[in-house]
Amino acid sequence: MAEAFAFRSIGVVRSPFLEQTGTPIQPNLAVGVEGTVELDAAYIDALVGLEGFERVWVLYVFDRAAGFQKTVVPYRDDRPHGLFATRAPARPNPIGVSSLRLLSIEGATLRVGDVDILDGTPVLDVKPYVPAFDAFPGVRAGWLDEQRVRARRADRRFERGVQGEVANTPRQVHGHHGSQRRGRARKGRS
Amino acid sequence: MAEAFAFRSIGVVRSPFLEQTGTPIQPNLAVGVEGTVELDAAYIDALVGLEGFERVWVLYVFDRAAGFQKTVVPYRDDRPHGLFATRAPARPNPIGVSSLRLLSIEGATLRVGDVDILDGTPVLDVKPYVPAFDAFPGVRAGWLDEQRVRARRADRRFERGVQGEVANTPRQVHGHHGSQRRGRARKGRS
Numbered sequence: 273m274a275e276a277f278a279f280r281s282i283g284v285v286r287s288p289f290l291e292q293t294g295t296p297i298q299p300n301l302a303v304g305v306e307g308t309v310e311l312d313a314a315y316i317d318a319l320v321g322l323e324g325f326e327r328v329w330v331l332y333v334f335d336r337a338a339g340f341q342k343t344v345v346p347y348r349d350d351r352p353h354g355l356f357a358t359r360a361p362a363r364p365n366p367i368g369v370s371s372l373r374l375l376s377i378e379g380a381t382l383r384v385g386d387v388d389i390l391d392g393t394p395v396l397d398v399k400p401y402v403p404a405f406d407a408f409p410g411v412r413a414g415w416l417d418e419q420r421v422r423a424r425r426a427d428r429r430f431e432r433g434v435q436g437e438v439a440n441t442p443r444q445v446h447g448h449h450g451s452q453r454r455g456r457a458r459k460g461r462s
Numbered sequence: 463m464a465e466a467f468a469f470r471s472i473g474v475v476r477s478p479f480l481e482q483t484g485t486p487i488q489p490n491l492a493v494g495v496e497g498t499v500e501l502d503a504a505y506i507d508a509l510v511g512l513e514g515f516e517r518v519w520v521l522y523v524f525d526r527a528a529g530f531q532k533t534v535v536p537y538r539d540d541r542p543h544g545l546f547a548t549r550a551p552a553r554p555n556p557i558g559v560s561s562l563r564l565l566s567i568e569g570a571t572l573r574v575g576d577v578d579i580l581d582g583t584p585v586l587d588v589k590p591y592v593p594a595f596d597a598f599p600g601v602r603a604g605w606l607d608e609q610r611v612r613a614r615r616a617d618r619r620f621e622r623g624v625q626g627e628v629a630n631t632p633r634q635v636h637g638h639h640g641s642q643r644r645g646r647a648r649k650g651r652s
Contacts, residue, residue: 274470274502275584277523279555281465298595312464315554317532321547324604331521331557333467342507356588357511359595364505365469365586367521369559371596394465396555398546402606405488405549406561407599413592414514 281394283311283380285332287387292336295426297347298359299370299386307387309372309395311380319377319398327401328374328382333394337361338432347426349415357414361430368393371401471584473501473570475522477577482526485616487537488549489560489576497577499562499585501570509567509588517591518564518572523584527551528622537616539605547604551620558583561591 287307289295296302309330311319322328341362343352355362373385382398477497479485486492499520501509512518531552533542545552563575572588 274472275523275525277469277471277584277586279467279469279557281467282554298592300594315532315546318545318554319547320533320544321605322544324602324607325547326601326603327598329559331555331559333465335465342505343510354510354512355508356505357509357515357590359589359592363587364472364508365521367469367557367587369519369521369589371598394467396467397553397557399549399559400547400604400606401598401601402488402549402603403599403601404490404603404606407597407601408517408561408591409593409597409599411516411591411593411597412514413516413594414590415511416590416592416594417514 279396281333281396282315283309283395285309285330285387285389285391285393285395287389287391289387289390292390292426292431293428295390296388297426299372299388301425302386302388304385305387306375306383306385307389307391309382309384309398311382311395311398313380316380319380322374322398322400323377325374325400327371328384329397329399329401330370330372330384330389330395331397331399332368332370332389333396334361334363334366334368334430335394336390336432337363337366337430340364345429351415353415367396371406469586471523471586472505473499473585475499475520475577475579475581475583475585477579477581479577479580482580482616482621483618485580486578487616489562489578491615492576492578494575495577496565496573496575497579497581499572499574499588501572501585501588503570506570509570512564512588512590513567515564515590517561518574519587519589519591519596520560520562520574520579520585521587521589522558522560522579523586524551524553524556524558524620525584526580526622527553527556527620530554535619541605543605557586561596
């Protein structure tokens, strides 16, 4: 039923954040933080015209995430939520999407602001941010509209080998993926 | 240098669009078009809480795209642009991102509006749309701010086997990937 797809990184993110703990959890909490998106030199020609855009979407791999959890306690709340109702890294396909400020382009390297991404993160794609396609300022945002925790920075809860400590909900114990994962995590920590 | 990553589809998009020709090229041109995102039943629990969000990001595979082109003539212009300055499917990693209106959730099926995605498209991820993270209404959008073509629907230019007909720029002839691709495309059509 599930189809498999192979993707290859086209570059890497360089940022001041060497580990999850302390990394801003979204670009709007990383205003002023600069980094680079260093694409392979083969992609220089494919960047022509991108300099006219103020922001870019960067798609990347959460390469240090622990694996899929059906239910998570996200950084912004103290209650569990279904994974797809969050932006947590514990996704079936651990792909992250961040809208970063584009400061300049030199060769195949983008200098970017509002960086909320770990140093060394593999990049899958760069797309222009287009307000007509992407900006919906007023829309409802579920539990985030009644946010209870003022967390601004990540901790280790989604890191490989430590996730069992956090997302400890009944739902996970009975879930298929959940129980697999938990088993593996325990092994890793023993 | 490039790292490989294997992803698996977690579901499929159902939409009225059976082929690229005639498909709206962005969600804001597909207002009123309804479809479904049918996730595998294993993901039901992971959807808890998503119903409170008005829009969702759907990440999917452009599974009928022809392959990477460094330079493309996008639907919205008559001039060539670097691939990364466009949202065209001809990406090194053919991953699409669309912000769809979330109408309802039943089981593991999301009923969605503003669908600009081909029927049968494999889904990689669903994320909540969060205005605080995602909405930047006023930002500059390069060549799209001075858009010269009023195209609203796709044609076959990014379809497998026909791309050589369109993106016929000098840059591509000399480019490494470009020339490979053109060769393959020609073979496919002869």
